[in-house]
Amino acid sequence: xxxxxxxxxxxxxxxxxxxxxxxxxxxxxxxxxxxxxxxxxxxxxxxxxxxxxxxxxxxxxxxxxxxxxxxxx
Numbered sequence: 001x002x003x004x005x006x007x008x009x010x011x012x013x014x015x016x017x018x019x020x021x022x023x024x025x026x027x028x029x030x031x032x033x034x035x036x037x038x039x040x041x042x043x044x045x046x047x048x049x050x051x052x053x054x055x056x057x058x059x060x061x062x063x064x065x066x067x068x069x070x071x072x073x
Contacts, residue, residue, distance in 0.1 A: 001029070006052040011045045018052070 001007060001021055009017045009029070019033040029046075031039045 001049065006054075007031075008050040008052060009041060009046055010048040010050075011041065012047050013045070017041060 001024065003021050003023065006018070006020050009031070011017070017031060017033065017039055019031040019039060022030045022032055022038070024030065024043075027043055029041045029043060031041065033039055
């Protein structure tokens with residue numbers, strides 16, 4: 001994982017954390033969420049990590065809007 005990039009982390013206890021990675025050590029990851037709070041997650045408790053890709057999300061949204069506008073019903 002890269003520092004200061006946005007990620008979504010799913011834990012083994014079914015919690016989802018979204019935010020920016022501030023730092024990490026051997027056992028924990030330190031994130032800052034949208035509210036500005038620091039969240040500490042144990043690496044042993046992580047089930048899945050997804051990197052937020054804003055460009056592809058916007059492209060999919062624009063394609064869906066274009067399809068609705070240009071495809072006749």
